[in-house]
Amino acid sequence: MSRRDSTSYQWSARGFIAPGVILVAVLLYAPLLWTTYLSFTEYNGLGDPDWVGLANYGAMFADPEFFGSLGNTLLWVAGTLIVPVGLGLGLALLTFDLKGGIWLRLPFLIPYAISGIGVGLIWSFILQSDGALDQALALVGVVDPPRWLLDAPLNTVVMILASSWQGVGVNALLFTIGLQSIPKEPLEAARLDGARGARLFGSILWPMLRPLTAVVIGLSIVASLKTFDIVQGMTKGGPGRASETLALTMYKDTFVNSDYGLGSAIAVFLTIVTLVASVLYLRQQLSKKNEI
Amino acid sequence: MSRFIRTAVLIVAGIIWLLPVYLLVINAAKSPADFTSKEAWLPNGFALFENMSDALSLSGLGDAVFSTLIYAVVSPIVAVLVGAAAGFAIVALRLKHGFAWFVVIFGGTVFPLQMVLIPLFDGYSRVGLFDTRLGMVLIYTAISVPFSAFVMRNFFSGIAHNVFEAAVVDGASTWRIFTRVYIPMSLSALVAIFILQATFVWNDLLLGLTLSQSDDVRPIVTTLSGMQSTYGGAQLSTVLAAGILVSLPTVVLFLFTQKFFAKGLALGQY
Numbered sequence: 001m002s003r004r005d006s007t008s009y010q011w012s013a014r015g016f017i018a019p020g021v022i023l024v025a026v027l028l029y030a031p032l033l034w035t036t037y038l039s040f041t042e043y044n045g046l047g048d049p050d051w052v053g054l055a056n057y058g059a060m061f062a063d064p065e066f067f068g069s070l071g072n073t074l075l076w077v078a079g080t081l082i083v084p085v086g087l088g089l090g091l092a093l094l095t096f097d098l099k100g101g102i103w104l105r106l107p108f109l110i111p112y113a114i115s116g117i118g119v120g121l122i123w124s125f126i127l128q129s130d131g132a133l134d135q136a137l138a139l140v141g142v143v144d145p146p147r148w149l150l151d152a153p154l155n156t157v158v159m160i161l162a163s164s165w166q167g168v169g170v171n172a173l174l175f176t177i178g179l180q181s182i183p184k185e186p187l188e189a190a191r192l193d194g195a196r197g198a199r200l201f202g203s204i205l206w207p208m209l210r211p212l213t214a215v216v217i218g219l220s221i222v223a224s225l226k227t228f229d230i231v232q233g234m235t236k237g238g239p240g241r242a243s244e245t246l247a248l249t250m251y252k253d254t255f256v257n258s259d260y261g262l263g264s265a266i267a268v269f270l271t272i273v274t275l276v277a278s279v280l281y282l283r284q285q286l287s288k289k290n291e292i
Numbered sequence: 293m294s295r296f297i298r299t300a301v302l303i304v305a306g307i308i309w310l311l312p313v314y315l316l317v318i319n320a321a322k323s324p325a326d327f328t329s330k331e332a333w334l335p336n337g338f339a340l341f342e343n344m345s346d347a348l349s350l351s352g353l354g355d356a357v358f359s360t361l362i363y364a365v366v367s368p369i370v371a372v373l374v375g376a377a378a379g380f381a382i383v384a385l386r387l388k389h390g391f392a393w394f395v396v397i398f399g400g401t402v403f404p405l406q407m408v409l410i411p412l413f414d415g416y417s418r419v420g421l422f423d424t425r426l427g428m429v430l431i432y433t434a435i436s437v438p439f440s441a442f443v444m445r446n447f448f449s450g451i452a453h454n455v456f457e458a459a460v461v462d463g464a465s466t467w468r469i470f471t472r473v474y475i476p477m478s479l480s481a482l483v484a485i486f487i488l489q490a491t492f493v494w495n496d497l498l499l500g501l502t503l504s505q506s507d508d509v510r511p512i513v514t515t516l517s518g519m520q521s522t523y524g525g526a527q528l529s530t531v532l533a534a535g536i537l538v539s540l541p542t543v544v545l546f547l548f549t550q551k552f553f554a555k556g557l558a559l560g561q562y
Binding site: 009010012013014015016017019020021023024025026027028029030031032034035036038045091094095098099100104106107108109110111112113114115116117118120121122123124125126128130131132135136165168173225226228229232233236247250251254255260263264266267268270271274275278 | 295298299301302303305306307309310312313315316319329330331332333374375377378380381382385386387388390393396397400402403404405406407408409410411412413414415417430431433434435437438441466470491494495497498501502513516517520521528531532535538539542543545546547550
């Protein structure tokens with residue numbers, strides 16, 4: 001029977017898997033390969049691409065704007081790890097075991113489902129010169145507030161905070177699910193032994209949250225490397241190109257400056273960085289697991 | 293920390309967290325005639341619904357709502373079924389090299405979207421799919437398939453294989469077993485994937501920006517982004533009202549289905 005199992009339905013099985021494979025191959029893999037090819041060519045969307053070898057990569061690494069954009073992207077990665085992940089954990093710990101915790105977390109969850117553009121719309125309204133924040137500051141006597149969205153790197157920092165406003169709640173939700181799945185016995189035992197607050201956290205909660213923390217951090221790294229929507233919604237990468245991330249630089253070089261070759265090279269670079277970060281991170285996580 | 297202090301801290305922090313939402317709502321409710329960005333913190337009249345209906349006729353936001361509904365419903369449904377079929381082939385029909393095929397499908401999500409934008413734009417323009425609803429539905433579907441296949445493969449692995457064998461003994465064809473046995477058994481997983489993907493499609497900016505330009509094809513968030521750069525000054529209240537209009541469906545959906553979201557996220561989608 002088991003032998004028949006593995007052979008008798010093969011044609012039918014191919015038919016069932018075909019739609020998925022075809023969709024992914026035609027609309028994702030073929031473009032992926034084409035972008036990689038285009039990164040070695042000069043192309044503006046008309047005529048045929050001309051092979052130029054590594055010239056686009058050379059131009060990319062010679063461009064100070066590219067390094068500015070790379071720096072902003074790394075700032076996004078670092079900022080996203082510190083603020084939304086840290087605050088999310090803090091929030092989950094504060095609401096843990098608390099009566100009405102669900103309701104107390106709710107205000108933090110609402111922003112999560114708003115699109116990046118929606119979040120950008122709200123915060124650029126708040127942060128514009130003489131906007132809501134500046135008016136509030138004037139009430140407490142600050143007459144000459146910083147130019148939130150106009151000076152780099154301050155604009156990237158405030159955008160990271162705006163994106164944290166959006167992301168904290170869902171991180172808190174993930175950590176809460178992690179906390180709720182911790183077995184009650186060791187927790188009670190530690191409490192009976194007098195562990196409270198920081199000690200309870202350090203000796204029981206944190207080690208048991210490790211797998212989930214790994215997921216949250218991994219997701220945050222990958223997502224922040226691709227930051228696009230919220231920057232597009234708040235500064236459009238400006239003023240000039242001061243707050244661009246790699247995703248924005250790729251978009252502008254391609255679709256605004258019609259330099260498809262350079263745009264492709266940036267996309268390939270971004271992909272390599274994302275994959276390397278994921279692999280390094282996964283490997284580190286796996287080796288840690290082996291130690292325990 | 294005592295429970296009382298914790299609760300108090302959370303209430304204060306929660307109120308601070310909602311201040312931007314408060315600002316959004318009161319300023320979106322100001323009629324353009326009374327609107328001044330000088331008094332952002334004070335409510336002034338209630339013209340929210342007028343502003344929303346003005347917003348719908350501005351920049352073709354009304355058309356965008358309609359097309360985005362199509363994208364956010366059709367693409368996830370197709371993707372869920374295509375993903376389920378792939379899971380069925382691998383798990384129930386024991387496709388040879390099934391895991392390798394699964395990796396092929398799932399690998400479609402591991403690289404950034406930036407890697408597909410240029411060829412899609414170029415290719416869509418050449419074959420006449422640029423700025424069409426069909427083109428948008430196709431790409432949203434393809435992007436949603438890997439995650440759907442991932443979840444459905446896991447889900448079907450939890451169904452005992454003798455369910456399949458019993459159906460075979462009854463003389464059912466594989467198509468019939470898929471549509472009459474496996475799909476009905478997995479409705480909860482299908483719905484969870486659908487909700488996640490519908491929200492993703494509804495909130496998409498980048499694909500809309502790249503692959504569409506006319507009012508009746510552009511998805512809603514892309515349209516909102518365009519409005520934001522086109523209309524300022526007194527019409528800002530209308531744009532803010534548009535922001536509420538665009539955000540409300542996903543916020544409501546999310547609040548009712550938090551657990552699904554968290555699970556999907558923990559599975560590693562985004």
